Amino acid sequence: MDFPGLLAQLLNGLQYGLLLFLIASGLTLIFGVMGVINLAHGSMFMIGAYVAYLITARWGSLWLALPAAALGGLLIGAALESGLFRHFYAREHLDQVLLTFALILLFEEFRSLLVGNDFHSVPVPPILDFSVPITAQFSYSAYRFAVIAICLLLAALLFWWIERTRFGAIIRAAAEKPEMVDVLGINARRVHLTVFAVGTALALIAGALAAPLYAVYPNMGDGFLIISFVVVVIGGLGSVSGAFWSALILGLVDTLGAAYAPKVAGLVVYLLMAAVLLWRPAGLFGRRA
């Protein structure tokens, strides 16, 4: 393939990888701090996409949908944490898995009740509905550039929050030694609530950003959830920076695979995971067990 084609695929891969990071970072944060696995995280992505669809259909603006998704995500996350997950941190894996699986089914049913089972496309915002010329023959979608920029901004904010703020230090401490955090008299419940709400909001934002790119359809969260698992496994469970790099790697590998080896494209991601498991079972960026 020629150079502009390759450049387009690289940019697509970057954009896809960054979206994956938004989903996987929430997953890995929630796991890292609370030790709970949330299969319904994919449903959060799905809800974000439907929020974008409903709001753009009603008011015609995706820019309204992004803050709505963020706010809705914080609220849904807080409600789920305080109403349900809080009581499941000490339960067995099997209970957590089935509980969050039940949530997927219920969210899908509510989606079906409220919006139906049709595919919907979401228009790209008019301001960004053009292509940016890169070279003489090649131009690239402005909306995709905007997605890349927004994701990078959110990623930077997230890293700043975790690495540079006092609350971030508490989050890191809680992931490392939860007993110590309790002993220091820090309100662990507030930490859990915040982390869960922020992680959920990131997934909804990812869904809203993805809506114009991938359309909106039932069970759309499943595929993204499973690829996010692969991201987390390769990056090292509980590691946000690991999730960032592995999301980029996977985004690029998957996109380039789909472009250059379409017959085996879907498999490449899993083969990569198998190779990482053989080589470093704790993930590329995880600490060795």
Add this chain to the structure above:
Amino acid sequence: MSARPTPEDWRAKLAAGPSGGWLMGLGTAILVVAPLGLSEFYTGLITSALIAAMLALSLQLLVGCTGLVSLGHAAFYGLGAYTVFAITPAEQARTVLLTLPAAAAVAGLAALLVGALSLRTKGFFFLMVTLAFGQMVFFLFHNTKLGGGADGAYLMRPTLSLGDWQLPLTRRQRPLAYYYLSLLLLVAMYLSLRVLLRSLFGRVLEGIRINEQRMLALGFNTYRYKLGAFAFAGLLAGIAGHMYAMKEGFVNPELVGWHRSAEALLMILLGGLSTLSGPIFGALAYTAIGEIAQLVTERKLLVEGLIILVVVLSLPKGLSGIGLGWRKGREQPPAAEAKPHD
């Protein structure tokens, strides 16, 4: 509160072997004579439940016995079913004596491979990796032409024949044959797992579930034992998948999807984690509830979601836990160790 059976549960259950066996014997006897008084529809329904019970029982070897929660078990079930499709020519049915061992072997080998990689991880990592590999198999059948693509494919059902001789079955008798073959295989599976759990191998698996570090310290190569259990569970799931293909004459990618894996986990939790009979009762109960719920609502997922919520929130020991509570009064299990980071 913990849903995981304590060692006391196991010992109590094993000690209560005769009564448990009595119940299983009675259940089997009922199932043997049941088709005499049932319509073809209900015979078919119970056959499906028996096949689901095989899948759940094979998964119990991992979940209840060894403490490994896999979310990709349906991959081996689906591989068993797709093996029948792959080795059956379009125009000519194969004998079950060929398809059954082939399905078991393919599923077992695949499980050996997947297990060898996944078992390098633990806890949630293991869960995610098994799920991802399961989806890989799903993708293989869904997105390629290997097995008819996303729509699935019809196949010639395996026949009950040996060489040139074939069991003479009328069209109406065939569902009965599938029913009894499934029942026979389920009973055989149950008995062989029972023997297995009482062997040294089974004891080591139990030891791994309770405390893997201790088993390592005792000099057991726990990885090999877990891999053995994973491969054997996959092989049994392949047999269940074979029976699905034989009964339905049809395979499609949904057989492999993670929804089916989660359903099998639900059946186990419904029946209880601490016994081998649990998954069987769980599968029968789950099928019955699903059938009854269909009379009330079309929304299958809603029903399934609510069942899970009720079971997880209020019956951490499954349906058998109710019985335990009645017999011995409310025994509180030892508090679960909080171990969020494994």
